[in-house]
Amino acid sequence: MKIAGQTAIVTGAASGMGEATAAALAAGGAKVALFDVKADVVRATAKRIGGLDVVCDVSDAASTEAAFAAVRQQLGPARILVNCAGIPDFAPVVGPDGPLPLERFNRVIAVNLSGTFNTIRLAAAEMMGLAPLEEGERGVIVNTTSIAATEGSEFTAAYTASKGAIHSLTIALAREFGDAGIRVLAIAPAGIRTPMMTMLPPQAQQAIEGTMPFPKRLADPMVFAKLVLHICDNTFLNGAAIRLDGGARGAYKVLKPTGD
Numbered sequence: 149m150k151i152a153g154q155t156a157i158v159t160g161a162a163s164g165m166g167e168a169t170a171a172a173l174a175a176g177g178a179k180v181a182l183f184d185v186k187a188d189v190v191r192a193t194a195k196r197i198g199g200l201d202v203v204c205d206v207s208d209a210a211s212t213e214a215a216f217a218a219v220r221q222q223l224g225p226a227r228i229l230v231n232c233a234g235i236p237d238f239a240p241v242v243g244p245d246g247p248l249p250l251e252r253f254n255r256v257i258a259v260n261l262s263g264t265f266n267t268i269r270l271a272a273a274e275m276m277g278l279a280p281l282e283e284g285e286r287g288v289i290v291n292t293t294s295i296a297a298t299e300g301s302e303f304t305a306a307y308t309a310s311k312g313a314i315h316s317l318t319i320a321l322a323r324e325f326g327d328a329g330i331r332v333l334a335i336a337p338a339g340i341r342t343p344m345m346t347m348l349p350p351q352a353q354q355a356i357e358g359t360m361p362f363p364k365r366l367a368d369p370m371v372f373a374k375l376v377l378h379i380c381d382n383t384f385l386n387g388a389a390i391r392l393d394g395g396a397r398g399a400y401k402v403l404k405p406t407g408d
């Protein structure tokens with residue numbers, strides 16, 4: 149799909165990879181809606197790149213339905229959806245205070261997994277009502293998983309489970325939406341220099357870099373945005389979770405169980 153003139157929604161667009169993707173799509177001529185819970189930051193980012201800021205909690209059905217309605221009214225229905233909103237969580241399942249509270253696990257699933265599904269269900273419903281473009285394509289959806297989905301990582305049970313499920317959701321929905329001409333993909337990053345990564349202790353960041361054959365360094369979030377642009381353009385890509393990780397392989401310790 150050519151992105152120029154299309155409406156695109158990017159979630160988690162106030163920061164990191166979502167911000168970089170929103171900027172790249174806008175630079176390519178798309179009409180971009182930036183969804184995030186951080187109202188002030190997303191407003192400033194949208195102003196800077198020439199997009200529409202929409203305060204939206206993707207884990208909340210009503211908030212996200214209202215956000216889609218605002219985009220429909222102001223920019224027209226979206227043909228591109230990029231799900232970047234996500235939260236990390238670092239904790240042992242059994243810690244000094246006993247078993248991890250279920251609410252803490254559920255919150256990560258609610259934002260990362262249910263939040264991804266929530267925007268997809270609304271975007272797909274709109275895309276299915278649009279006229280097909282070249283080759284019968286109606287839309288493209290890009291989710292964000294993680295190499296944690298396949299590599300696993302200690303002390304991140306909820307996060308890892310949420311990302312594994314996004315991986316599974318992606319292939320299931322690529323099949324379900326195929327007849328409608330909607331492609332569904334995921335990007336599985338590791339080691340991208342965003343606030344979510346730089347909040348980790350330096351030893352953890354170095355451990356991630358140490359698993360990369362080349363280049364052995366954290367990457368600029370723009371590498372993610374560039375891949376989104378390529379996915380939009382390349383209609384033969386579908387149903388895949390594409391690793392974006394400098395070749396990083398193998399589990400690494402993110403934190404010690406004490407959280408330090």
Ligand SMILES: NC(=O)c1ccc[n+]([C@@H]2O[C@H](COP(=O)([O-])OP(=O)(O)OC[C@H]3O[C@@H](n4cnc5c(N)ncnc54)[C@H](O)[C@@H]3O)[C@@H](O)[C@H]2O)c1
Nearest residue numbers: 160162163164165185205206233234294337339340342344
């Ligand atoms: N940075 C990495 O190396 C890395 C690696 C693997 C996966 N990821 C994934 O990439 C995605 C983007 O992460 P990032 O590194 O850019 O992090 P980030 O923290 O810079 O950005 C995440 C954004 O999501 C927003 N957000 C959080 N909860 C939300 C909600 N309920 N509704 C709407 N917005 C919400 C935050 O406010 C923030 O702006 C996440 O899904 C993350 O899990 C990141």
